[in-house]
Amino acid sequence: MQIEYFKELTNKIIESTTNIFVGDDAVVRKMLCAALANGHILFEDNPGLGKTLLAKLFAKIAGCKWGRVQFTPDIMPSDILGTRIWKPKLTEFVLEKGPIFTNILLADEINRAPPKTQAALLEAMEERQVTIEGETHVLSPPFFVIATQNPIEQEGTFPLPEAQMDRFFLRMSTGYVRTLELESMILRRRIEWRSDNPLGLVEQAVTQDQFLDMQDTVENGIYVDNQILDYVSQMVRATREHPAVEVGSSPRGGLALLKVSRANAALSGRDFVVPDDVKMFVHEALCHRLILKMEYQFDSSVTLTGIVDKIVKEVEVPRDYTR
Numbered sequence: 001m002q003i004e005y006f007k008e009l010t011n012k013i014i015e016s017t018t019n020i021f022v023g024d025d026a027v028v029r030k031m032l033c034a035a036l037a038n039g040h041i042l043f044e045d046n047p048g049l050g051k052t053l054l055a056k057l058f059a060k061i062a063g064c065k066w067g068r069v070q071f072t073p074d075i076m077p078s079d080i081l082g083t084r085i086w087k088p089k090l091t092e093f094v095l096e097k098g099p100i101f102t103n104i105l106l107a108d109e110i111n112r113a114p115p116k117t118q119a120a121l122l123e124a125m126e127e128r129q130v131t132i133e134g135e136t137h138v139l140s141p142p143f144f145v146i147a148t149q150n151p152i153e154q155e156g157t158f159p160l161p162e163a164q165m166d167r168f169f170l171r172m173s174t175g176y177v178r179t180l181e182l183e184s185m186i187l188r189r190r191i192e193w194r195s196d197n198p199l200g201l202v203e204q205a206v207t208q209d210q211f212l213d214m215q216d217t218v219e220n221g222i223y224v225d226n227q228i229l230d231y232v233s234q235m236v237r238a239t240r241e242h243p244a245v246e247v248g249s250s251p252r253g254g255l256a257l258l259k260v261s262r263a264n265a266a267l268s269g270r271d272f273v274v275p276d277d278v279k280m281f282v283h284e285a286l287c288h289r290l291i292l293k294m295e296y297q298f299d300s301s302v303t304l305t306g307i308v309d310k311i312v313k314e315v316e317v318p319r320d321y322t323r
Helices: 003-018 025-036 051-061 077-081 115-127 180-193 208-220 226-241 251-267 275-289 304-314
Strands: 040-044 066-070 082-087 092-097 104-108 129-132 135-138 144-149 168-172 245-247
Touching (some): 003 051, 003 208, 003 251, 025 040, 025 051, 025 168, 025 208, 025 275, 040 051, 051 066, 051 104, 051 144, 077 082, 077 115, 082 129, 115 129, 115 144, 168 275, 226 275, 226 304
Parallel strands (some): 040 168, 066 104, 104 144
Antiparallel strands (some): 082 092
16 A cells, blocks of 8 residues: 555544544554554543544444443353354254454453453464364454553452553553543533544444455565664663563564554655654553562652653664665
């Protein structure tokens, strides 16, 4: 796919999404970059800020099949993966596939599910396949998870383990709208929709085949110079060497940062990555992979955001690289 056509399609996706979703356009752009990099996304923010609406909007606009799971404390792995059911007429067990057999899985309030159910997603998120009663089933591409969780409510929740957090390319926050004008726009649009669910007003912007071609362009059509690779590697290694960090970013964090940087380059109409592409995602790609040492966890002057900011300032930006 030509970069010009790629940019045209991504502009359609962003425009269609922002016509409904009121908020920071950068959040929509970063979400699209992660999806085009075939990466999972975790929205973590206070309730009522449009996390679920944005996820559902994007799933429909992207032209892919999508399924939604409302995670609760009593949900079981079979409720997500599926199970074999006896069919008397066929005199055999038949697999009833669960909602995970889709392209985009919306995992709403994922931290309300118990660890056993959360673990059922690990294989799907890493290997794009699931194992049911010893039989492996490959998930059709594209497949990625858009999950939401509420960080302020702890009762009845199960914090995501580090292994699962590491599988999310980006952890993002929609945040509160910044101006009174945007706050009022949310109310005006609600009156115009005459419904709390505006999905019926939205049409898909691209087809599934086009979306797959766009993912292929990001994977195979964007050049990355060795200087840029070293730049990403230095940032990842710096997270492990910081004196306040107990556990730094895994190599998977570097891969996620590289892939979303390539996607952002394509969205910008370039077929090569520049350092600014990397800087744009460094917080969303690395912060949730870091764990502070115990003695710093209650020190308000030491934050993961501050640590990553310091790393960005200290790592030398490559200036002599091939485009």
